[in-house]
Amino acid sequence: MILRPRTALTLASLLLSACGGGAEGAEPASPHASTPPSLAPFELRDTLAACPAPAEASDDDAEVDEAARAEAEGLAILVTSDAGMLQVARDDVARLGDDATAALVALARDGGRPDRERASALDLIDLASERGADGLLSLASDAEPGWMRARAAWRLAEDGPDRLLPALVLRLKYERDHETVVWLAVALARHGNLAGLDGLIAIAGNAQSPAQSSAQRELSALLARFGQESATDLWRAWRRPADERDFAPPARSPALRAALCGWVARLNEFQLRGVDDARFLLQRMDVAAVDVLGEALHDRDVYVRVHAAQCLQRMGRRAAGAGAELLAALGDPELAPHAAVALGQVDHGPAAEVLADLLHPDTAPGLRLACARALGYLSVLSPRRAAAVLSPLLDAEPAELAQAAAESLVRADPDAEEVALRLTVWLEDERVDPASSERALRDWLYARDAGDLLARWDALAPPGRAAEEPSATRARRAARAELVRAHLAR
């Protein structure tokens, strides 16, 4: 990207402010540029090299000492016949060490054993040991049948170490057994991570689910713990916390940071399979990941930088702590558009005037568009200021820039009726992405508390089970546009 004069000026002011201000006698920097980015732009460094190496996964199939195996099996049989012996037997397992743990994991996996014996073996695994926690994680990940995974997740919900959080979040992507999903959510929530809450809510409301009662009970416990009235309130609080540290415990282990660094490093893989997994879990993490992702914005690898910005963007308000780093990332030409979008989603107020400055025609098109989109999400942007900076773009070219400006204007101002009327035109304009304006208008109706109108809008949703014919999509959007026009005509 070639820096245009205006863009270069803005970035230079950012750089100056990062260095402690300009030379004496120079014009004072504009107030918006006075927020110092915490890290100097243009200087990328390999943050991952500073991370501790991730712990190696344990090998379930490692050779196990025969005596320990025999003793562990004996303990499992003992507990199967007398559940009251569980604690005593666990003490013995702790004394026997890793070999006993490995034997118990293998026993729990053995489909040829009676179910009760397998369950006893799983219950005996020493969660306090590294090998035991890893063994339970592996059982929670792929043991068959589903009740084994559920039971392993339930054990991890007792007292699993926080370093397992990323792996547990990732299981939410693949797990289909309802009972397991419930206990994964509980295991995560124990560490202040509510990534599994939406699954818990869905199962609690599903009368057909065999895990409904477990989900309802655990959901009630979470509501009481976090002092929320309803599941929806708790979900909103997790998605948009007033303070991004609302849910996180005060301290996290170095091992968790190492695990997160390992996943951040995977963002540069060629196959999107691993990248998508990393993005999935990182965006569902909390402040522990925000710190690592903020540092990754300065990584030498462009894939790591871009995807780290995406993860922060998708975290939304939980990633507010990375605002200063994202602001600094506007100085990286390859990263700038992603950083701009992320600044909007994390709602970083100090970015408002920087983004407004970058709406200048000399800014690179992708960055200019991203800034127009991002401004609509900044809660500090008053309707008046939004109109001042975005209205001049309403007739701009390309059309998607004008569309983005209109969408941001309605997000910033529930009373922006004239702009909403313009947005109805974008619903039927194939030069742009009409779905984007559909989302903005839907948000606008919601912000206006337009109950009946919103219900009629939602009734025009696309069918869920199959792709819609283009003609049907056009007709549906035209009907939605007409709904809004009729409403505004009154």
Added chain:
Amino acid sequence: MPPSLLRSLAALLGVLGLAAALLGGCAGRAAEPAPPRSFTSSRQCRACHEEVYAEWEASQHAAAWTNPEVRFLSNDFANQDCVDCHAPRPVFTTGVGRRVLPREARRVEGVDCIACHQLPASEGGGMAATADAPSAPCRPTATPDLTRAEHCGGCHNQHKTVDQWRGSAWPERGEDCLSCHMPFRDGDPSKGRDHRFLGSHHQATLNAAVELRGRFEGGRYHVELENVGAGHAFPTDERSRAADLFWRLSGSTGRESWRHLYRIRDPYRHETHLPSTLLHADATLTLEVESVPEGASIEVVLFYKRSPYWEDPALPDPEREAIRMHAVTISP
């Protein structure tokens, strides 16, 4: 010579020298190619490349962002992981053979002219082409990487299509991505390559991928499906794709008449309970139809689906929900 005359001569020579230098400089500049124009939309390519643009505009690359099936399967791109390949930055910017990165602007243009042809500004800009044309506004530059499989691989090897091709006999036969998906117009290299990117959305190309055969032998109904025309697995690339073999008694009609025989598909990552049943290049699948009433003739049909799901999995309606590819009748 008087000094004043010398000074005058020197001055004249100086002026002439300066003029010559200026003229020479101008002449030199006139011979250099103009800097490439900056392109912000593939629509700008239409003025000079009308035929190619029209082909691309009707292609699935142009519809990468707008195709209803993509919108449905990505939940209107709420699954943002899909954006990377459906609205990529220029391949030459991220690097041939490397994974693509998503762009923020003009996503509605999908996989467009700029995505495949734009050369990095840091290397002088211009457009990748098969020949140099320094005077053209977009300054085409001969770039051999443009036609390599790796150029397609940033997106199309995400589901191992390029690897499947590489592991087949097709590269040895000199057949690559372009041979089938961007052939020369009318087979004539002077006419340039077809930019419709013919693939599974083109019935003839789709049908040419496999051959369906059936026979009655030893009292049994045998079905064979051979990958004869795809230089990669069938189906490939998209886990969203599936091919299904159905059979029914000859002469029977209606949705209820169909019986499912076999599904060929690479499952999504979360479908860990399903095996990958892709039919690889030059491979043959052999099946037997069971539970046929004695002496009956049957019709076996291969259907292709661009979305893996049936509206009612318990009672699929392949004739309405899928694309009919091949049929064979087997009689005792």
